[in-house]
Amino acid sequence: MRKKILYGVSAFAALLLLAGLMLLLQFKGNAVRGEYDLYIGSQADYAEVVDSLMPHIRHRAAFRRYARRIGLPETFEPGHYTLTRGMDVIRIARMLKLGVQTPVRVTINNVRIPAQLAGKLARQIEADSAALMAVLTSRETAEKLGFDSITLFSMFIPDTYEFYWTVAPEDFVVRMKREYDRFWTPERDELRRRSGLSRLGVMTLASIVYEETRKTDEMPRVAGVYVNRLKRGIPLQADPTVKYAMQDFALRRILYKHLKFRSPYNTYVNKGLPPSPICMPGKDAIDAVLNYETHDYIFFCARPTFDGYHNFARTLDEHMKNARAYSAELDRRKIR
Numbered sequence: 001m002r003k004k005i006l007y008g009v010s011a012f013a014a015l016l017l018l019a020g021l022m023l024l025l026q027f028k029g030n031a032v033r034g035e036y037d038l039y040i041g042s043q044a045d046y047a048e049v050v051d052s053l054m055p056h057i058r059h060r061a062a063f064r065r066y067a068r069r070i071g072l073p074e075t076f077e078p079g080h081y082t083l084t085r086g087m088d089v090i091r092i093a094r095m096l097k098l099g100v101q102t103p104v105r106v107t108i109n110n111v112r113i114p115a116q117l118a119g120k121l122a123r124q125i126e127a128d129s130a131a132l133m134a135v136l137t138s139r140e141t142a143e144k145l146g147f148d149s150i151t152l153f154s155m156f157i158p159d160t161y162e163f164y165w166t167v168a169p170e171d172f173v174v175r176m177k178r179e180y181d182r183f184w185t186p187e188r189d190e191l192r193r194r195s196g197l198s199r200l201g202v203m204t205l206a207s208i209v210y211e212e213t214r215k216t217d218e219m220p221r222v223a224g225v226y227v228n229r230l231k232r233g234i235p236l237q238a239d240p241t242v243k244y245a246m247q248d249f250a251l252r253r254i255l256y257k258h259l260k261f262r263s264p265y266n267t268y269v270n271k272g273l274p275p276s277p278i279c280m281p282g283k284d285a286i287d288a289v290l291n292y293e294t295h296d297y298i299f300f301c302a303r304p305t306f307d308g309y310h311n312f313a314r315t316l317d318e319h320m321k322n323a324r325a326y327s328a329e330l331d332r333r334k335i336r
Contacts, residue, residue, distance in 0.1 A: 211240035219288030
């Protein structure tokens with residue numbers, strides 16, 4: 001009889017131990033099926049969180065039980081969270097409770113106008129393009145950062161940055177001002193003084209250089225042409241400024257009628273630099289302006305070989321010869 005009781009107790013204890021282990025496994029075992037990026041919007045309710053999360057985890061009952069225990073349905077934090085293999089339901093629930101977000105990588109480049117920047121950012125962070133555009137064109141925000149609503153665009157330095165997905169548009173812009181200040185090292189400011197340009201002037205000229213050529217090795221020479229023109233009081237006559245003035249970036253051939261377009265950005269009808277950059281120049285273009293090549297060229301024209309490089313000239317006669325050769329090639333290729 002005693003043996004039967006002992007066996008029964010042992011069996012019951014074994015069952016309890018097994019149940020305990022199974023329960024422990026539910027809470028502390030690997031709950032993630034495969035790495036997954038979970039996005040919880042600021043307007044999401046808990047049901048939406050559960051609907052997004054459940055298909056990607058195991059031990060769902062354990063998650064719901066622990067989530068209720070810590071009050072997650074009432075106090076979860078929006079954001080971007082990365083679920084990785086080895087995570088258990090306790091860690092997942094606490095991550096959402098405490099808002100332990102995984103930063104997202106935000107890339108800004110190849111942008112011509114604030115609306116394009118707002119659209120590109122809206123695809124990478126939670127804020128929509130309208131909210132971003134409101135901040136990017138806000139006079140009040142710009143003045144706080146030392147700019148105006150037109151020149152604020154010159155503050156953005158192309159690169160890839162880490163942000164929380166839920167970053168507010170205002171906070172995003174403030175962070176970019178810190179990046180701008182970090183970019184302008186004492187060494188870059190010393191080079192800037194060589195050209196006689198302000199920081200805004202450097203960014204604006206760099207945007208023209210960037211639109212003229214994507215050949216990094218040629219950028220300092222192109223920059224030198226424009227510095228020469230600025231110092232001699234010659235209009236820049238930069239074709240990309242005409243496209244920007246007309247907001248026609250698909251224009252392939254600049255004709256005489258286009259050169260007369262009235263706009264403060266058209267450098268054929270206005271001397272000096274435009275009021276602000278005509279695009280977001282790459283760092284290579286900015287540094288090309290700071291390290292512009294010293295020479296006596298005042299003209300340049302795209303090569304008729306269409307290899308992306310330019311022919312440079314010191315005299316108008318030489319330039320017109322280069323321009324006619326390029327124009328003839330445009331005609332031959334039926335580019336209008």
